[in-house]
Amino acid sequence: MIIVLLGAPGSGKGTVAKLFTEVVNIEHISTGDIFREEIENGTEIGKKLEKTMVRGSLVPDEIVIEAIEQRLKRPSAQNGVVLDGFPRTTKQAEYLKEMLSKQGKKIDMAIQLKISDEDIIDRTIERRICSNKKCGAIYNLKYNKPRQEGICDKCGSSLIRREDDNIETIQRRIKTYHTRSEPVIKYFENEGLLYNVDLKAEDKVTKNDIKRWIKEIKN
Numbered sequence: 095m096i097i098v099l100l101g102a103p104g105s106g107k108g109t110v111a112k113l114f115t116e117v118v119n120i121e122h123i124s125t126g127d128i129f130r131e132e133i134e135n136g137t138e139i140g141k142k143l144e145k146t147m148v149r150g151s152l153v154p155d156e157i158v159i160e161a162i163e164q165r166l167k168r169p170s171a172q173n174g175v176v177l178d179g180f181p182r183t184t185k186q187a188e189y190l191k192e193m194l195s196k197q198g199k200k201i202d203m204a205i206q207l208k209i210s211d212e213d214i215i216d217r218t219i220e221r222r223i224c225s226n227k228k229c230g231a232i233y234n235l236k237y238n239k240p241r242q243e244g245i246c247d248k249c250g251s252s253l254i255r256r257e258d259d260n261i262e263t264i265q266r267r268i269k270t271y272h273t274r275s276e277p278v279i280k281y282f283e284n285e286g287l288l289y290n291v292d293l294k295a296e297d298k299v300t301k302n303d304i305k306r307w308i309k310e311i312k313n
């Protein structure tokens with residue numbers, strides 16, 4: 095099964111992707127997580143990306159495509175993937191289709207998590223993530239609080255704020271999303287793969303929602 099998650103920053107792609115992996119045996123691939131790891135490890139690519147990400151701009155297509163290609167080739171990705179944060183430009187979308195078709199595969203569904211710009215700001219400002227990369231749990235101080243302040247419920251590690259979750263960068267990211275990623279939604283609509291989910295800031299997606307969405311996949 096190949097699922098694409100579309101939606102503005104803070105729409106919940108990461109959280110929903112994690113739920114997917116609990117419902118079906120597929121791998122979660124987040125381009126944002128891949129790049130944050132490169133930055134943290136101080137790699138050559140990481141150094142180049144840091145400024146771009148802190149500014150709220152997009153990483154160049156070639157770098158994104160190269161990273162995705164490597165991840166999709168891994169044995170652990172062969173049973174299926176849920177793509178979170180990719181594709182974000184029409185070029186990336188066209189490339190993905192082509193790459194999959196070479197392997198006799200295709201996208202099953204592109205799910206758009208729709209949320210208003212106001213709710214995006216609310217969610218990202220209050221977002222905290224687990225500092226333990228292997229855990230990666232995501233919280234919101236308003237809508238999805240940890241039991242103990244500053245501590246991850248799942249693994250006990252400290253919670254941190256993403257460097258790009260500040261108001262200036264968020265506003266840039268929203269703008270980038272409207273100009274560069276909304277055409278991707280049109281693209282998937284034309285491909286007959288788009289499935290829309292309307293969300294409010296306080297809404298929580300459950301495993302049952304995921305099961306319901308999967309049933310909507312057209313054969």
Ligand code: ADP
Nearest residue numbers: 103104125126127147151152153158179180182
């Ligand atoms: P969010 O969806 O909350 O903005 P992500 O973790 O998906 O967060 O992405 C963080 C940043 O990583 C983006 O603002 C962008 O700079 C970069 N990035 C992630 N995925 C892509 C992509 N597919 N193409 C270009 N840049 C990307």
Ligand code: ZN
Nearest residue numbers: 224229246249
């Ligand atoms: Zn944790």
